[in-house]
Amino acid sequence: MIRFGHIIVGVAVLLSLCAVVPAVERFPPPEFESGYERPSPTTPHPRQDIYEYIDVVVLLTALCLSSYLVLRNRSRRAIFILMVFSLLYFGFWRKGCVCPIGAIQNVVLSVFDRDYAVPIVVAAFFLLPLVFTLFFGRIFCAAVCPLGAIQDLVLLRPVSVPNWLESGLRLFAYVYLGATVLFAATGSAFLICRYDPFVSFFHLSGNLNIVILGACFLVVGVFIGRPYCRFVCPYGVILRQLSRVSKWRVTIAPDECVQCRLCEDSCPFGAIREPTADWPASEYNKSKKRLAFVIFLLPVLIFIGGWIGSGLRTVTSRMHATVRLAERVYLEENGKVEGTTDASSAFRATGKEVKELYAEASNIRAEFGLGGWFFGGFVGLVIGLKLVGLSVWRQRTDYEADRASCLACGRCFEYCPKEQVRLKKAKEAIGESQ
């Protein structure tokens, strides 16, 4: 009996070994007598790093050139040429990757993931436009960003968007930025890259849904100037805030505004602000009360936003592959669905405990709960600050380009009679010297 038991144990051990020892043991690699030599697999090298450093140099040069063209040269034609170059180089030649917009996610991931290091090129792509914006305004949007360029090219019949609609739609960009940070921080997805509407044009191939999305943006972009930049772009949100305090700025008139109103309708992005009168005395008290109310409302909005954001963790956490897998495996384990998916069968093949997966997934969901407080709180804060901004009376004596919204495209320059004088003078001076 003892011997029989031993045999059973031995067989069981052997069988379990067979199950663990993978395929390599199945057919031992032969030794050849005919002098045949095994080839080794080829491993073609990735693109040289040097090209990426060239990208950084081109980016830096384009930013410098764009600043000069917007603030000193003031030539729409030159800005346009630089924009087309950027579209061709960063877009079609370098396939739109890596771009500063997407670099937000790498930076966020590097903050939250200890093991993830940002390549220095990506860090440079993220920081350079921000620094330039702090000095010169949104000159990156004007002529360097390939996504902006492709939309600027199709803008043929601009119609103006009413102010309330513009502000409302712009909130989406803030929500998108918040969601991007949330999903990048949790390591779930790079939302910006996944839903980049124009990258399939740069690749000249891609997912059909994304191609349709991109085509829609371009069709809308014929009438509404740069819809992605104004209402979606999360990097644009950061640039807006930085350009509010920029050292230098785009001015419509080269020197002094004569209030001729000629530039009034020249901006397709609704970034020109009209002069406003003094604060009417009748409005003053009412506005003051409203402002106080809105400021008190601010913490409430932040709390409500955070509460909603956190409450949505079941939905938002599904962006993470592990949570999706755990939910699927749970359904399968409880017999609620028939069959398996690729992911669930891949999971079972690893032999990992189901409980381990559930624990991992619930950890991630808890992270989403915490992240949701920040995400929702951020959205609440943005809405609150928007309300505060609406309740504040701004005094303006001249026609001005709005610091935050101006994309520095240079379209308004030629509308200004002062600019015409400046150009004519310049031309006369050249004529005289010849």
Place this chain on the structure above:
Amino acid sequence: MAESRDNVSRRHFLRDGLWGTCLAGLGGIAGFLLSKSHRQNTVWQIDPYVCVACGNCATYCVLEESAVKCVHAYAVCGYCRICFGFFGPEPFDITEGAENQLCPTGAIKRTFVEDPYYEYTIDESLCIGCGKCVKGCNTFGNGSLFLQVRHDRCLNCNECSIAAACPSGAYKRVPADRPYLLKRVDPVRNNTAGRAPLRSRRFSNGVDHT
């Protein structure tokens, strides 16, 4: 008038202060990124020991013809006469006839070496990275056929579309100077298959430094 001038200077002061804060903030971010950044870029690669050859690589790549191709680790191959990576499930005949082949594009070449051994080579220009042969070889053979991102083709997108669609989490970022995760004969490694913490150690040994 005096009041308005005071107002303007206060506004300027605030703006300059904010500007300085922003600049300092950017400097801080730059410092953090520099301290954490890698001179090395990263590239996408498939961990062949995790890959389940689901076929997403062939369809999800942003390139029309996927950057993922089948690679053959000859050292692992058993040089079988009846190869389950080469022949379909029920071949009519054990010959190279197209009707017997598993590969939809006929990218695998079968050449006689010596009795009873046959060599299998991948014609990369025909391979579409569907992983059918990989599945066959992994299920019934030594698993010497496996999928790899070919870096002469890969665009190295910031978020790889295939990685987003990968069911098993086999896609990962690897340093650009060691861009391939090749299969090698290493019996020690096999006992740790499927355990996540050891997997990384396995790759520090198992990666072919080419």
